Amino acid sequence: MKLGASVYLHVPIEEQLPYLEKINLYGFQTLFTSLHIPEDDVSLYAERLQRLGRFAEKKGMALVCDVSPQSMAHLQLTWEKASLLCDWGVTGLRIDYGIDAKTVARISRSLKIVVNASTVKAEDIAALKHAGVAFDHIEGWHNFYPRPETGLGRENFNKINERLREAGFKRMSFIPGDVKRGPLYEGLPTLEAHRHWSPFAAWLDLYSQKAVDTVIVGDPQLSEESLQQLALFQQQGVILLRAKACVEPPIIDKQCNRPDEARDVIRSVQSREIAQQMKQKVKPNQTTERLLGTITMDNERYGRYQGEIQLTKRDLQADDKVNVIGRVIEEDRPLLEHLKANQLFSIKWS
Template sequence: MIRCRKILQIMNQQCHFLQRRMVHHFADSSQWGATSQKDVHMGLGVSVYPERVDVDAIVQYLGRAGTLGYSRVFSCLLSAEGGRAHVVERFSPVARAAHEASMALTLDVSPVVFERLGISPDDLSFFCDLGANAIRLDEAFTPREVAALTHNPYGLAVELNASTADGTVAAVCACEPDRSRLSACHNFYPQRYTGLSASFMEQESRAAKELGLGVAAFVSSGQPDACGPWPLKEGLPTVEAHRNAPIDLQARHLFATGVVDDVLVSNCFASDDELRSLAALDPATVALRVVPAKGAEGPLFNALLGSSLRVRGDSSPYMLRDSDQRARLAPLGIAPHNTWGLVPGDVAVVNDRGGRYAGELQVVLKAMDNDGTKNVVANVVEEERFLLGYLGPWSGFSLLA
């Protein structure tokens, strides 16, 4: 009777996790480029490693993350030592804390873990009893076996490794899995220079999305003592270019691609400021950090910050235009100022000389002459200009100081 109640409790905990997976499955996956049609059902998660850090600290950390709206917890059995009793002792408190914070727990496993713990692919009750909501297969069984795992009676979801490019994801999907319980999650990479290229990550994520699967990827905390499941402390990103980048930029990039649904912090513990910076993001909007142009600090610059902006549908190779800002900004009175030649990354506003175009916001993509009607108000910081490539017709974006 006690076990039945526990199974029902775990299955109820699956609801939010699986509902989000079903949204990913049934969402229109025909367009994954620079468009405004991004999945708004995106989520955030954290990772914890009870083999490496104090369990009481983990419990407090999950409580803070849950309060901020984080919905997922990742942990790793690949690095866990000992048998079943030891795993239960170390990981059960993590599962309880995750559920108390309304977060779903995913455990990273492999066939080796199954063998070491005496778990049969036909019986996933151990993971259910442990309190897991999902298992991630770092290395997979046969496609037919993985498909069968998704039909388990405990409601456990199954995540495939999205980073391997070995055909496993497509092969599993050909074996009639329960796709509402199937998704894909990228690796993280402890060793410097071993992470994925951004283009490869997007390629493999897009392949999974085209099969109707949700995709998760990892970002890395910049805290010097943040750790993962292994001794190295060189960061734990999915994308190598993210290793030394601010955590919010890592996440903004992943969300901007339109092919990553969930972003998980891979190492622990992220600082409270880092957690808050991710929680403040709008995953459906490409956020660009800017600095004021020379002498442009003031009301006009401030009016650009934090506003919901949108690229016009008739795109130009020279600029991204938001004409809707005319009605909002023109009444401020925009005297000509900083009307020098325009270069990529400039954020310009048409001044009073522009007539009916006054107040229009323009983000410059290619160098061009300035006829004196455009005030350079801000500049996208150099290290974030690559994000402009993810903006296209009707894309939503915003400017951050």
């Protein structure tokens, strides 16, 4: 599954290049930008898009622009000359409303065409076929939704993706970033469920469901921690969880959930072995209730289970044989669903 980033042209491209260089090293292959954001100064679009295009071309990255009927005028071009955008480093256009099928067909001979996955209808697809659009150059991309409560539900999302798959389209979805985009600063996901998840949790959800072919971060930036989470999973298959400690936590590089997956908790295979090697008693401490995402260690009252680290998959009551040592941060708790049997994981404490 390809990864992409959003670039917004109200910020000079030179200021964004260090971040773009970094994500390119992390394997990001696609850049997305919009040429019809109401708050933008459109007079800046042409120069900044060309600068962004030079960067994308140099790095071998795709560059897709979201356009409206007025967008070519903003670039001092016409729709008849849209193919000139290839010379700017643009590789595709996301076309929504108001652009006729014949124009789209002509553009598709030189640029990839992206349709709005959420709004394209069967008759729209038929019209594009009739006009001669090159269907090996067409994809379906979802919207992002800045306002809370307006993102797609899972069932509708899946139905749209299935319809696009049957039409032969590759699909793209947005996930939120760490540095939020204004004016609402509420994240830019496609799925409403992802709005307050960590970017990695949202990405892993789409990856595990095989829902789309490309995932693009809708917000301007990911943190270094999110990039590390993505890289660790992609390179080693390890899910990195961020957690806050309430006592001095044990540091174990990589852990693995047991093959006989428990209903209520994730059980670290390595933790008991390490505790036995250290030959230290685990005294009862912080034996409080265990909310979803709580990280615990069995104390000496649990006999041979002493030293076992667990992560709770649901709320559990307090147990005087179980010490609470911390809790996974809220944004990363959706990751617990992916800690199946034999899944590798690591905990980054703060």
